Amino acid sequence: MTSTVLSSRAKTPSGLRARVAARIAGRILAVVALVASAVLVALPIVWAISTSLRTPATSYDQPPAWLPTDPVWTNYSAVFTAVPLLTFFINSVVVTGLIVVLQLITSTMSGYAFAMVRFRGRNAIFAMVLATLMVPAQTTIIPVYIIISRLGLVDSRASLVLPVIGGAFGTFLMRQYFLQMPRELGEAARVDGAGPFRVFRQIYAPLAMAPMATLAVLNFSAYWNEFFRPLIFLQDSSNFTLPLGLVTLQGNFGTGSVSIVLAGIVLALLPSIVVFAFTQKYLVEGVAVGSFR
Amino acid sequence: MIAASLAVIVIFTLAPIVASVLLSLVSWDAISPPTFVGLGNYERLLQDQAVIRSFWVTIKLAAMIVAAQVVIGLGLALLVQRFRSTFLRGLFRTAFFLPLLVSAASISIVFTYLFNDKFGVVNYYLGLVGMSGVSWLGSEAGATATIVMVAVWQQLGFVFILFVAALSSIPRDVLEAVAMDGAGPIRTFFAVKLPLISPTVFFAAVIGLINALQLFDQPWVMTKGGPGDATTTTVILIYQAAFQNLQFGYGSAISVVLFVLLMILTWLQFVAGRKWVFYA
Known part of the structure; x- marks a missing residue:
């Protein structure tokens, strides 16, 4: 009506x-x-x-x-003398760079294996990897810290890298991508005499550039900005990454030299903006998938 | 390589879960040998006002963050939907997405300055309209509001993108049919759009909750959990128990409780998320 x-x-x-x-x-x-x-x-x-x-x-x-x-x-010059900002910058580049590269390698290979290679217990092991995807880092920080200290890695940049080089999220992302690829490609190459590793490296890996870019950009953004683990694992300012260094700087200055702290913050943001400008597509797509972790 | 990657996952994620549970059964200061206390840590935390309060603070913050995020994100997504121009859409998407690139710690420093009681920009403008001297980070309500604002500011782009994608996936002929029947925009929203995108709304809300329940960077940088314990979230409490008071066992027990809470939510998300995630 x-x-x-x-x-x-x-x-x-x-x-x-x-x-x-x-x-x-x-x-x-x-x-x-x-x-x-x-x-x-x-x-x-x-x-x-x-x-x-x-x-x-x-x-x-x-x-x-x-x-x-x-x-x-x-x-912008004062902030470099107020704190070892250049050192923070180098630490952040080294830590983030290593995590991004190492996770790319491990995730691509293990994702490929879970998608393309048949081996005993594959599904069970993959289910295990998938389960760790859901574990929030904050809730396991105490045992991870104990392991780090047993390895003698407390207050080292390696303490930030080592625990995260096997990426469950990356493995999952790459597996999903490799699952969609035709198996015939590899079989054809194998007939032509290529070994299994060559099939992966020369045939499949180059085809997976898009999810690799997504993974790299998401990891960059996550680890470049990370604060919690550096706060716990690092003690000496010569090992600090940018977010931890900047918060320490702010703590030292109180509300004194605001503009100097802000200069540091702007400098720390610049690499993210550059990365974003070139990879916006992967980042925005990745956010939808990345929400998974 | 695969074995190495799996080993890292096992050592640094799977084993720590088990270790957390084991640690939660001991009393240990990291120096003298641990002593087994059974469920003693759990009995203690059930009576520990600080723990109960931190869960309450965390849940309160998380609920406010998620509610604001979903309502504002959905509102903005609906507004953007009115335009077909991909340029305009891209522009707003970029604008709302940019905060996700900033580190939570850095932007918390910026907000600390902006919301400073005496010199802050926010109180300057509030003073112009007759509300002078609001104690933002110095009062419970103010600190809560400021933390909610930082978190919403940063996460808005994420829900916005989810909602734009969901709204775009509503078939056009459905909307045309509704328009033919003469339904206004409000009725179209509540009777058609909202039910159709409800899985995404649920998904965004649960993801937001999972993130917000782990809140640490923003309250730590802005208030150190204060004033008093007004913004001491559960993760701040875990940090203090384990790394400031060296109560590794007790800290682990609190972690396990938080972990169980998060796992329940993750399971919920997985059930609902399946509908959305494998969509695209």
Whole structure:
């Protein structure tokens, strides 16, 4: 009943015009709301960048200056003398780089094995890997720390790398991808005399670049920004990674030299922005899959 | 290589689960030999106000974060859905996604400055509209609100992308049929869109809960769990018990309780997630 009344009203010219007007008004409102939200989301970053370009003395001026007029670059050199920022940077690059590369190798190979190679207990072992996917790192941190300390690795960069070089998530991601690939490719190559490892390296691995990129980017983002494990495993500031180093710096300064801390934060963010700019596609796709871990 | 990778998984993920349970049955300060106390740690934590309070704080924070995230994320996704232009969609997707790239620790430092009682930008603008001197990080309500805001700010892009994908997967002819019948946007949303994307809403909510129950970086950087114990989450308590007070057994017992809680949620997510994840 209601619906017939409504639809007949919609068909009259004036009703139609009203609906078109309402739709246009709705769109304008939608754009306004979206732009406002996007600006709100951007504001903390914008403030951080602008304030990092002001002198420490003026960084709390009110009203806050949102645009960096007369940018001052001294904070960007000051932060390197306030803390060993270059060391933090190198540590972060080494730790994140090693985790990304090693996980790529182990995940691609074990994902391939679980998808393409038949061996005894394959499904049982894969189920075990899958189960570890769900284990949140925070809840196993105490035993992991004990193992690390038994290995004599406390306060070393290796303590961050070693526990995560076998990636359950990566294995799962790569397996799903290899499962979709035709087995005939490998069989053809084998007939031509290629060994099993060569089939993997020259035929299948090059075809799996897309999920490898997704895995690399997700891992980069996760480990570049990691704070919890470094806080527990590292003691000497010469081993600190960027997030831990910056929080320590902020703790030392209190609310003193805000703009210097912010310069460090902006510098730490730059590599992420660069990676994002080049790999947005993989990252956004990966988030949907990555939500799994 | 595969064996090596599996060995690492076994040593650093599977064994620690078992080890956590075993450790939770002992009293150990990491120096003198551990003494077996049976379920003593569990009896103690059931009566420990700090533990009960931390679970309450964590669940309260998680519920607020997830509710805000889902409502705002869904609202923004619905707004973006009104546009066909891939350029506009891409632009907003990028804008809401960027916070996911920032480290939680770094952005917590930025928010600490922005929400500073005396010099903060937020209180400056609130002062202009007559609300001066809000004690953000110094009061229980303020600190809770600030932590929720940081977490929502950072995670919004994730739910937004999930919801845009889900809304795009609703067949167009369904929506056209609904429009033909004259249903307005509100009725279309509640009668058609929401039921159709409900698996995604559920999925996003449970994922959000799992993440939020492990909250550590933001409260640790902004308040160290304070004022008092107002923002001491369970993971902060585990950290303090094990690595500051050297109570490895007791810390493990709290970890095991949190672990069980998270596993129940993960199982729920897996059941619901199956519907969504293997979709694409």
